[in-house]
Amino acid sequence: MAGDGEFLAALRDRFGAALRDLSLVRDRVIRLAIDRKDLVAVCKFLKEKFDVEHVTCITAVDWRDHFESVYHLTSWKRNVMIQVNASIPHDDPRIDSITPLWNGANVHEREAYDLMGIVYDGHPNLTRILLPKDYEFHPLRKDFPQELDRQYVSRRKIGGG
Amino acid sequence: MGPQHPMTHGLWNLRIKVDGETIVDAEPEIGYLHRGYEKIMEVREFQKNVVLTDRLCYVSSITWSHAYCLACEELMDVEVPPRGQYLRVITLELQRIASHLMWLAAYGPDLGLLTALLWALRERELFLDLLQLISGARMNQNWPRIGGVRNDAPPDFDQYCRKVIAHFRKKMDEYANVFEQSKLFQVRTVGVGRISREDAMDWGVTGPNLRACGARIDLREMDPYDAYPEIEFEPAVARDGDSYARYKVRMEELKTSCDLIERALDKLPAGPYRAKQPRRAEGEAFRRTEDSRGEALFYVIGDGDDRPYRVKIRSPIFSTMFAAPLMMRGNKVADVVAIMGSIDVCVGEIDK
Numbered sequence: 330m331a332g333d334g335e336f337l338a339a340l341r342d343r344f345g346a347a348l349r350d351l352s353l354v355r356d357r358v359i360r361l362a363i364d365r366k367d368l369v370a371v372c373k374f375l376k377e378k379f380d381v382e383h384v385t386c387i388t389a390v391d392w393r394d395h396f397e398s399v400y401h402l403t404s405w406k407r408n409v410m411i412q413v414n415a416s417i418p419h420d421d422p423r424i425d426s427i428t429p430l431w432n433g434a435n436v437h438e439r440e441a442y443d444l445m446g447i448v449y450d451g452h453p454n455l456t457r458i459l460l461p462k463d464y465e466f467h468p469l470r471k472d473f474p475q476e477l478d479r480q481y482v483s484r485r486k487i488g489g490g
Numbered sequence: 491m492g493p494q495h496p497m498t499h500g501l502w503n504l505r506i507k508v509d510g511e512t513i514v515d516a517e518p519e520i521g522y523l524h525r526g527y528e529k530i531m532e533v534r535e536f537q538k539n540v541v542l543t544d545r546l547c548y549v550s551s552i553t554w555s556h557a558y559c560l561a562c563e564e565l566m567d568v569e570v571p572p573r574g575q576y577l578r579v580i581t582l583e584l585q586r587i588a589s590h591l592m593w594l595a596a597y598g599p600d601l602g603l604l605t606a607l608l609w610a611l612r613e614r615e616l617f618l619d620l621l622q623l624i625s626g627a628r629m630n631q632n633w634p635r636i637g638g639v640r641n642d643a644p645p646d647f648d649q650y651c652r653k654v655i656a657h658f659r660k661k662m663d664e665y666a667n668v669f670e671q672s673k674l675f676q677v678r679t680v681g682v683g684r685i686s687r688e689d690a691m692d693w694g695v696t697g698p699n700l701r702a703c704g705a706r707i708d709l710r711e712m713d714p715y716d717a718y719p720e721i722e723f724e725p726a727v728a729r730d731g732d733s734y735a736r737y738k739v740r741m742e743e744l745k746t747s748c749d750l751i752e753r754a755l756d757k758l759p760a761g762p763y764r765a766k767q768p769r770r771a772e773g774e775a776f777r778r779t780e781d782s783r784g785e786a787l788f789y790v791i792g793d794g795d796d797r798p799y800r801v802k803i804r805s806p807i808f809s810t811m812f813a814a815p816l817m818m819r820g821n822k823v824a825d826v827v828a829i830m831g832s833i834d835v836c837v838g839e840i841d842k
Contacts, residue, residue: 382691383694383696384694385787385804386787386802386804388800388802390791391800399802401776401787401789401804405691405707405712408712408713410713410778431692431694432692432694433692433693433809433813434694435812436694436809436812437809440808444528458521459521459524459841459842460521468529469529473529475529475532475533
């Protein structure tokens with residue numbers, strides 16, 4: 330696709346130093362990795378210059394030494410999908426919210442907060458969404474144990490953790 | 491309203507702020523059915539998760555397990571043989587029809603049309619029979635596999651399909667007569683629960699609910715997977731963005747799915763239906779599909795082990811549910827049922 334090259338060049342021009350990774354995953358899918366401080370600037374740029382109008386989903390990943398907040402953004406008009414991986418330090422799980430840009434991000438950020446405990450600064454209503462309000466843990470974190478003995482799991486796995 | 495209200499079709503709660511009879515604001519409250527899918531999937535092997543993803547939504551299980559398989563294939567770099575791709579398209583569309591009919595069966599009684607319940611369930615059973623014929627189960631089929639499908643189609647499967655579709659086409663005209671010429675149905679749906687195209691996109695509405703706002707956005711066409719690029723079809727679109735438009739889009743989609751099945755059966759190639767897949771995977775991959783309710787996405791991360799490191803499920807109705815307050819503002823309390831019914835809620839996939 331001709332449009333993909335244009336995307337990559339424009340992103341490289343604008344955010345050259347801030348980008349940790351910029352690649353074409355497959356046709357019409359772009360992946361970029363950034364630090365949390367550049368997130369809003371990148372998203373605003375994508376929204377204004379590339380007509381990104383839809384937040385498909387927001388995923389929080391616990392990499393044990395750091396967190397990642399992964400944004401899947403879609404431009405229906407240009408039929409392009411952009412995956413933004415923003416890294417977050419493990420001891421300070423905060424990142425700016427993109428709900429002011431797209432209302433669709435609202436529930437996904439709440440879900441990521443609920444299950445992974447990442448605080449989205451500037452979110453209008455950051456409360457638990459799936460779990461009860463008085464729940465104390467963030468179960469998708471890797472240090473939250475699974476009940477392995479109640480499920481069939483091979484021995485090798487239990488040994489390896 | 492809820493969590494034990496006849497309109498909720500599952501367990502969820504809707505808090506409504508009213509001024510007299512008019513809705514000022516609404517807030518859905520979910521989580522009653524949260525099973526921790528994303529956590530459970532982290533300790534099970536890639537293949538074993540297929541059976542779990544089936545149960546995300548019992549009304550359209552194949553579309554969900556298929557989305558998961560697609561994401562895993564992307565991660566493991568597996569190419570599905572052509573016959574497998576076509577068989578998937580056929581079963582996906584059968585499942586879509588069954589799912590839309592289930593919606594119709596639930597939506598009719600919401601509006602007081604009990605005929606819809608009986609008729610739609612009657613026809614749905616024919617499609618479930620077809621799915622049973624090919625996969626062995628009416629629901630929760632556990633049919634797609636990473637790398638293809640579980641088994642080949644039985645002999646004469648295409649003839650059964652064609653027979654059911656020919657029968658169903660006749661019935662669809664009957665449906666149109668019953669619903670569209672019913673004054674009651676028109677009054678309850680036309681102009682009720684309107685949402686603009688811009689708002690719908692901004693709030694992350696997808697699938698039939700977005701196409702009802704006049705946007706031609708169908709991932710089968712825009713981000714094609716499996717054999718969809720080789721089969722021609724026209725996505726259903728309506729303009730008004732109200733409950734009636736959402737009904738129209740789904741009814742059109744039933745016809746589109748019938749066409750798709752017939753064309754896929756015509757082109758069904760011979761050959762293997764399943765490719766070998768590796769047990770372990772490393773890296774990250776995602777794929778999105780057009781679920782019966784909208785954009786379904788699986789984002790799978792592998793760390794070189796035989797189980798995923800992290801799986802993220804994107805449920806279309808999860809976003810749509812929170813856009814519903816926009817549809818409801820300004821309508822009457824009695825219309826809540828007509829609006830929430832029209833977006834086709836499935837709590838299993840919302841709560842994960």
